Amino acid sequence: MASPTDMLAAWEIGLALPASSLQRTVLLHALARPGQEAAELLGVPVGTRDAELLDLRIALFGEVLSVRIDCPECGAELEFDVDATGLAAPAPRTEPEPLTEGDWTVRFRLVTSADLLAVRDGAAGDRRRELAARLVLDARRGGRAVRGDRLPERIVHLLAEAVATADPAADISFALECPDCAARMRTPLDAATYLWDELDSWARTTLADVHALASSYGWTEPDVLALSPLRRRYYLELAGHG
Known part of the structure; x- marks a missing residue:
């Protein structure tokens, strides 16, 4: 698991990145796989990354x-707790079953962070087709090879559905019902956003602890970070900061 030093370093870098950006997501993923090269992280399927x-x-x-x-039907503000342990779907297969439709057969791979980075600046329609082209390993119509960027719109649409089915963890969500109007909804969960918000809160609290203990005892940041949370809290209380 990531050390407090690594977490603070990631937080410091992430502050300079746009909120909810893909770069920040990749930065957080590096905490989940400490020591792994950036190229390897970028090649992980999105569902595996989010899980x-x-x-x-x-x-x-x-x-x-x-x-x-907020409830999309009545606007009521809903607050509740969710058990995160059962939200992520099982890890996807390395290579999913080919898409078959009529005389079409398309072998494809799953979406990665590298793919999303590559298409992020295009128009919505262009991004969809460009992403599809990147995912195609082999496309054939009646046995004849077709380039991934020459697929008809119908096959591009079916390919998008096949990719989503093959990597369900890429769309983590949970069902709930509004207690005010009984509307049922499915709410997506952005794992990176939730993790960042909590990392941000933890980092600011931790730096405040470092400041308080450094002022009281002359300790350095590494000294404070080396303390267990329980011992740190005890020293803060002794120093009058509890």
Whole structure:
């Protein structure tokens, strides 16, 4: 698991990145796989990445997620806790079953962070087709090879559905019912956003602890970070900061 030093370093870098950005997501994923090269991280399927981010969040901050959303039907503000342990789907297969439709057969791979980075600046329609082209390993119509960027719109649409089916963990969500209007909804969970918000809160609290203990005892940041949470809290109380 990531050390407090690694967590603070990631937080410091992440502050300079746009909120909810893909770069910040990849940065957080590096905490889940310490020591792994960036190229390897970028090549991990999105569902696997998000499941690992959720596992990291559980390891660092516990199993309970505090969720706050507005009901899309009546606008009521809903606050509730969710058990994060059962949200992520099982890891996807390395290579999914080919898409077959009529005389078409398309072998494809799953979406990775590298793919999303590559298409992020295009228009919505262009991104969809460009992403499809990147995912195609081999496309044939009636036995004749077809380039991934020459697929008809119908096959591009079916390919998008096949990719989503093959990697269900890429769309983590949970069902709930509004207590005010009884509307049923399915709410997506952005594992990176939840993890970042809690990392941000933890980092600011930790730096405040470092400041208080450094002022009281002359300790360095590594000295404070080396303390267990229980011992740190005890020293803060002794120094009058509890």
